[in-house]
Amino acid sequence: MFQFIIRRILQTIPVLIGVSIIVFSMMHLVPGDPAQVIAGEGAPQEQIDNIRERLGLNDPLPKQYLDYVTNAVQGDLGTSMRSGRDVSSEIGARFWVTVELAFYSTVLAVFVGLIVGIISATRKYSAIDTTLMLIALFGLSMPNFWLGLMLIQWFAIGIDLPSWVPFFSNTAWFSPSGWGSFSQIVLPVITLGTSSAAIIARMTRSSMLDVIGQDYIRTARAKGVKEQIVIYRHALKNALIPIVTVVGLQFGGLLGGAVLTESVFAVNGMGKLIIDSIQARDFPVVQGTILVASLLFVFVNLVVDVAYRLLNKRIDLD
Amino acid sequence: MSRSNEHIEKPQTAIKPPNPRLKSWKSVFNKLKKNKSAVVGGVLIILLIIIALVGPYLTPYDPLYDQDVTNKLATPSSDHWFGTDNFGRDIFSRVIQGTGLTLMIGFFSILLGATIGIFLGIIAGYYGKRTDSIIMRIMDVLLAFPSILLALTIVTVLGGSMFNVIIAVAISSIPIFARIVRGSTLSVKKLEYIDAMRALGASDSRIIFKHILPNITSPIIVQATLSIATAILSASGLSFLGLGAQPPTPEWGAMLSDGRNYLYNAPHVALFPGLAIVVAVLAFNLLGDGLRDAFDPKTRE
Numbered sequence: 001m002f003q004f005i006i007r008r009i010l011q012t013i014p015v016l017i018g019v020s021i022i023v024f025s026m027m028h029l030v031p032g033d034p035a036q037v038i039a040g041e042g043a044p045q046e047q048i049d050n051i052r053e054r055l056g057l058n059d060p061l062p063k064q065y066l067d068y069v070t071n072a073v074q075g076d077l078g079t080s081m082r083s084g085r086d087v088s089s090e091i092g093a094r095f096w097v098t099v100e101l102a103f104y105s106t107v108l109a110v111f112v113g114l115i116v117g118i119i120s121a122t123r124k125y126s127a128i129d130t131t132l133m134l135i136a137l138f139g140l141s142m143p144n145f146w147l148g149l150m151l152i153q154w155f156a157i158g159i160d161l162p163s164w165v166p167f168f169s170n171t172a173w174f175s176p177s178g179w180g181s182f183s184q185i186v187l188p189v190i191t192l193g194t195s196s197a198a199i200i201a202r203m204t205r206s207s208m209l210d211v212i213g214q215d216y217i218r219t220a221r222a223k224g225v226k227e228q229i230v231i232y233r234h235a236l237k238n239a240l241i242p243i244v245t246v247v248g249l250q251f252g253g254l255l256g257g258a259v260l261t262e263s264v265f266a267v268n269g270m271g272k273l274i275i276d277s278i279q280a281r282d283f284p285v286v287q288g289t290i291l292v293a294s295l296l297f298v299f300v301n302l303v304v305d306v307a308y309r310l311l312n313k314r315i316d317l318d
Numbered sequence: 319m320s321r322s323n324e325h326i327e328k329p330q331t332a333i334k335p336p337n338p339r340l341k342s343w344k345s346v347f348n349k350l351k352k353n354k355s356a357v358v359g360g361v362l363i364i365l366l367i368i369i370a371l372v373g374p375y376l377t378p379y380d381p382l383y384d385q386d387v388t389n390k391l392a393t394p395s396s397d398h399w400f401g402t403d404n405f406g407r408d409i410f411s412r413v414i415q416g417t418g419l420t421l422m423i424g425f426f427s428i429l430l431g432a433t434i435g436i437f438l439g440i441i442a443g444y445y446g447k448r449t450d451s452i453i454m455r456i457m458d459v460l461l462a463f464p465s466i467l468l469a470l471t472i473v474t475v476l477g478g479s480m481f482n483v484i485i486a487v488a489i490s491s492i493p494i495f496a497r498i499v500r501g502s503t504l505s506v507k508k509l510e511y512i513d514a515m516r517a518l519g520a521s522d523s524r525i526i527f528k529h530i531l532p533n534i535t536s537p538i539i540v541q542a543t544l545s546i547a548t549a550i551l552s553a554s555g556l557s558f559l560g561l562g563a564q565p566p567t568p569e570w571g572a573m574l575s576d577g578r579n580y581l582y583n584a585p586h587v588a589l590f591p592g593l594a595i596v597v598a599v600l601a602f603n604l605l606g607d608g609l610r611d612a613f614d615p616k617t618r619e
Contacts, residue, residue, distance in 0.1 A: 014455050014458075014459075015455070015458050015459055015462050018455070018456065018458070018459030018462070019459055019462050019463070022459065022463075022471070023471075026471060026474065026475055029475045030474075030475055031477070137600065137603060137604070137607075138596070138600065140603060141547065141596050141599040141600040141603050142592075142595075142596055142599075143551050143554055143555060143558075143571070143574075143592065143595050143596070143599075145555060145558050145571075145574065146574055146588070146591075146592030146595060146596070149574065149577070149578055149581060149588045149592070150588075150589070150592070152581055153581050153585045153588075157581060157582055157585075252464040252465065253464065253465045254464075255464040255467070256463075256464035256465035256466040256467045257465070257466065259466060259467070259470065259559070260466070260555050260558065260559065263558075263559060264578070274467075274470065275559055278470070278474050278561065279560070283474075286471075286474055290463070290467055290470075290471055293463075293464055293467055294462050294463050294464065294467070297462060297463070297464045298462050
């Protein structure tokens with residue numbers, strides 16, 4: 001097991017190198033002279049030369065890359081062109097907001113996805129199963145930014161309720177923007193979590209159906225084990241293994257999806273930082289944020305792989 | 319083997335033996351017909367294509383230039399089925415006009431991404447060893463970027479336009495095709511008939527294109543269908559962020575982006591383009607699900 005973890009960590013090294021090369025190249029692939037782009041149109045030549053010198057753009061590319069990586073490893077991702085602050089501190093302030101958003105959304109997605117998947121699998125081809133899977137398909141097909149806008153309209157701006165409804169006169173229950181309080185968190189988390197919930201529900205259903213069809217489940221039933229125990233102890237435990245991988249992949253998808261969700265709800269996280277910086281052509285911040293988000297994704301996948309292995313191992317020993 | 323020999327060996331009889339590949343396509347098609355989700359998805363896609371081709375000639379208003387400023391942000395009515403937007407343009411006409419754009423972006427980005435991905439995957443799987451590990455490590459790097467972020471990176475570099483969105487979405491769809499095709503190639507490569515072909519002296523490219531590729535089409539078709547759905551979502555997302563199709567192009571994501579400013583007084587501006595995206599994505603997801611079931615050997619009679 002220890003060996004496996006070491007090997008898996010070593011495997012991420014080429015990936016990290018590749019990711020850093022791509023992120024580094026971004027600056028140089030932008031059409032035109034990066035120093036000119038940063039200085040803006042019509043900037044005096046002197047200022048452009050200054051920027052070029054400061055960013056080391058006169059050095060040969062391999063040296064520039066090595067400098068970039070050396071600095072990045074030490075936590076120095078350059079300086080924001082817009083605010084003049086360190087890129088790492090710009091990101092630092094927003095990192096946890098995005099991680100929180102992605103984490104809560106994953107929790108919601110796993111919770112809803114598992115419940116829906118289990119209900120569907122245990123009532124295969126029933127009306128409930130068909131309805132739930134149809135809803136899941138819709139959830140999967142909805143652009144999350146649109147869902148976000150609709151949720152804002154229904155539950156933040158609110159719809160007036162008829163007078164016979166007790167306690168509430170309208171449905172403006174949650175806040176349409178920002179991050180922090182409960183009322184601000186609810187809508188973005190639903191927005192971001194829905195498609196993952198749908199994917200996990202579908203995955204759980206098919207994984208459960210695979211397992212339920214197997215001999216040892218029939219044996220368990222034949223022995224007279226209670227149906228609930230058959231489902232939760234025997235079937236679910238084995239059905240979970242492929243689901244773990246999906247959850248890991250979903251977390252990465254959520255990091256990406258957070259860009260749109262944060263933009264819709266004006267959540268001040270890494271995703272909004274990327275978009276704002278792209279619009280301001282603040283490349284060091286774009287580079288830094290994409291690098292951090294990818295590193296986070298690679299790290300999460302590493303953890304998931306190890307968890308998968310652990311789960312599998314335990315079942316091998318049973 | 320010389321050409322003249324080949325000619326002589328050809329069967330002289332007029333009756334052709336049934337082509338087994340054609341037969342298996344027929345069985346897949348028959349199963350597709352019985353699959354509800356495939357039928358609904360397929361019909362929806364055909365409808366969308368018809369709307370995209372014919373719709374622009376039938377729309378009641380010009381999607382760009384019919385600006386009725388006195389009647390802007392009007393709610394849906396018999397004159398304007400989906401209401402009007404902030405410039406007084408007819409949203410229904412704009413949604414219709416956007417159908418072709420959306421389908422084209424989805425189709426061409428996947429055509430490009432899948433072609434490159436299939437090529438890389440087959441090369442990796444067929445040649446193995448160094449070639450395989452180099453190609454697949456590069457794919458790992460592309461997969462290390464969280465979904466839409468890779469497309470976002472590419473659009474940042476290339477600049478925001480619809481053409482660049484196609485390129486960006488295409489590149490981000492390469493790794494999944496490479497992975498799937500590599501896996502299928504590995505399993506087909508082990509089969510005896512490939513060894514037989516090689517013993518007969520067939521060239522690598524002949525084996526790859528004539529004997530491996532035709533036998534791994536089903537996972538590719540399933541993945542391509544599902545990928546078009548994802549591509550439509552990513553592309554409209556990029557436009558929504560202002561990095562794709564630029565106004566006044568009636569692209570659905572860009573229209574949604576206009577609509578977000580009027581949620582308080584005119585929620586219909588954001589409602590209809592979003593519904594259109596849902597329908598298009600749903601159609602491809604349904605067809606993809608149906609195809610997967612139809613190709614699944616477990617359910618094949």
